[in-house]
Amino acid sequence: MQTPLKKIIVLGGGSAGWMTAAALGKVLSKHPCDIQVIESEDIGTVGVGEATIPQIQLFNDLIGLDEDTFLKRTQGTFKLGIQFQNWRKPGHSYYHAFGEVGKNMEGVHFYQYWLKMRQQGKAAPLDEYTLSSLACNEKRFMRPFEAGNSPLSNIAYAFHFDAGLYAKFLREVAESHGVQRTEGKVTEVRQHPDGAIRSLVLENGAEYDADFFIDCSGFRALLIEQTLKSGYEDWRHWLPCDRAVTAPSALTETPWPFTRAAAQQAGWQWRIPLQHRVGNGHVYCSEFMTDEEAEKALRLNIEGDLLADPRQIRFITGKRNKFWHKNCLAVGLSGGFMEPLESTSLHLVQVAISKFFSSFPSQTPCQSDIDQYNAEMDFEFTRIRDFLILHYHVTEREDTEFWRYCKHMAIPDTLQEKINQFKANGRISRFNNELFNDLSWFEVMYGQGLRPEGYHALADIFPEEELARRLEGIQRVVRKSVDYMPGHAEFIAKTCAASRD
Numbered sequence: 398m399q400t401p402l403k404k405i406i407v408l409g410g411g412s413a414g415w416m417t418a419a420a421l422g423k424v425l426s427k428h429p430c431d432i433q434v435i436e437s438e439d440i441g442t443v444g445v446g447e448a449t450i451p452q453i454q455l456f457n458d459l460i461g462l463d464e465d466t467f468l469k470r471t472q473g474t475f476k477l478g479i480q481f482q483n484w485r486k487p488g489h490s491y492y493h494a495f496g497e498v499g500k501n502m503e504g505v506h507f508y509q510y511w512l513k514m515r516q517q518g519k520a521a522p523l524d525e526y527t528l529s530s531l532a533c534n535e536k537r538f539m540r541p542f543e544a545g546n547s548p549l550s551n552i553a554y555a556f557h558f559d560a561g562l563y564a565k566f567l568r569e570v571a572e573s574h575g576v577q578r579t580e581g582k583v584t585e586v587r588q589h590p591d592g593a594i595r596s597l598v599l600e601n602g603a604e605y606d607a608d609f610f611i612d613c614s615g616f617r618a619l620l621i622e623q624t625l626k627s628g629y630e631d632w633r634h635w636l637p638c639d640r641a642v643t644a645p646s647a648l649t650e651t652p653w654p655f656t657r658a659a660a661q662q663a664g665w666q667w668r669i670p671l672q673h674r675v676g677n678g679h680v681y682c683s684e685f686m687t688d689e690e691a692e693k694a695l696r697l698n699i700e701g702d703l704l705a706d707p708r709q710i711r712f713i714t715g716k717r718n719k720f721w722h723k724n725c726l727a728v729g730l731s732g733g734f735m736e737p738l739e740s741t742s743l744h745l746v747q748v749a750i751s752k753f754f755s756s757f758p759s760q761t762p763c764q765s766d767i768d769q770y771n772a773e774m775d776f777e778f779t780r781i782r783d784f785l786i787l788h789y790h791v792t793e794r795e796d797t798e799f800w801r802y803c804k805h806m807a808i809p810d811t812l813q814e815k816i817n818q819f820k821a822n823g824r825i826s827r828f829n830n831e832l833f834n835d836l837s838w839f840e841v842m843y844g845q846g847l848r849p850e851g852y853h854a855l856a857d858i859f860p861e862e863e864l865a866r867r868l869e870g871i872q873r874v875v876r877k878s879v880d881y882m883p884g885h886a887e888f889i890a891k892t893c894a895a896s897r898d
Contacts, residue, residue: 404431408597409729433607435599468895478655485794491844495553506839516852531876586619613728640691642691663682678695724762745777786808790804793846
């Protein structure tokens with residue numbers, strides 16, 4: 398008979414630690430298992446203002462968050478996509494928008510019909526068939542509602558929010574489900590004879606044991622790496638940015654419903670609008686730019702007054718060789734780092750948690766479950782890795798040494814296969830339910846300047862005149878739908894505005 402876990406320790410707070418604790422507390426509320434978070438207020442977190450993707454709503458639903466309350470407590474705004482500036486070439490921009498693009502017909506993706514007509518000069522720009530892109534341009538937002546076949550029935554959205562406030566809010570949620578918090582720094586990790594972790598010793602001499610440990614200690618990876626030596630796969634040869642300088646700034650306009658990612662000389666800069674401020678960060682490669690140059694570039698490209706001094710973050714893009722090793726699971730930065738270009742950081746935390754529940758162990762974990770978990774997390778990271786590399790590699794830019802390197806570097810075979818297939822006929826295969834679907838790949842491939850030689854053969858099923866009428870009809874419906882949407886700031890004011898106390 399299996400002996401159930403009696404105690405789990407989560408080491409570290411921040412977004413990853415308290416997301417983990419809140420989920421454990423909720424799911425295990427009727428399970429005889431104690432959850433303890435050990436964190437130190439003296440140890441800072443990396444979170445500087447988070448942008449997310451629509452899957453975050455599944456996590457919020459899991460732990461029972463009321464969306465309006467969550468946004469009020471975190472100074473949150475809504476997000477309909479990401480605007481990429483200067484990535485294909487200086488002066489060019491495009492959206493990776495959430496949700497539908499046009500309307501699929503007869504089992505063929507809309508973008509295949511659009512490719513056919515665009516190649517003949519008979520289709521409008523892609524944004525005009527994409528509700529989220531037009532809404533981003535015009536700062537509009539609303540939640541979806543039952544509107545029949547209208548795009549208003551299927552608005553996909555995510556959030557921007559203050560990471561520190563999010564962690565604080567999640568702590569309250571976790572503690573409401575019985576999670577216990579202990580303040581203190583770990584000075585020693587004690588192990589069983591087989592190498593599994595037995596207990597954590599704090600500065601004050603207190604010792605805490607558990608059956609299972611979840612490492613949310615960030616880049617330090619105190620348990621999974623410093624103790625268990627799980628190893629790390631470095632991807633800097635494909636994603637060479639290894640530093641960031643960040644700073645909050647004052648709002649200069651009403652918040653827009655998208656994240657902005659603007660390519661720079663040796664990296665890129667993000668702008669994340671919240672209700673009370675803007676989050677800014679310059680991600681760059683130290684081989685091609687000094688820290689001083691990076692901070693200067695950040696300051697030059699911030700539109701409001703700085704609200705705090707810039708701070709530096711160093712990282713190595715990559716992943717842990719083993720996310721789950723013995724009785725320890727790495728979640729968040731302790732498990733790996735993917736630069737925030739496509740806002741996947743919290744999604745990877747969410748995936749780590751959900752997959753852990755799928756393979757939830759007893760006091761004697763099953764090695765085949767551990768191996769399967771590690772294989773699935775490896776897949777998640779590597780497929781996101783390929784998507785991020787696409788942004789750097791498929792470009793017309795050769796104006797700096799950094800961009801010349803990215804454009805001409807060798808890339809993973811899995812990414813090259815996707816590029817080759819798309820270049821031939823516009824097809825995009827989504828493998829094993831990888832995170833980014835064909836629409837995401839299409840928007841970024843096309844936005845970066847990749848043009849297929851042909852299109853799907855079934856796009857010829859409609860006579861050209863009929864297809865033109867259908868595209869015009871879709872364009873009108875999208876335009877009318879966007880006109881119906883209120884302003885983003887107006888929607889926030891009516892539903893989830895944070896108090897100004």
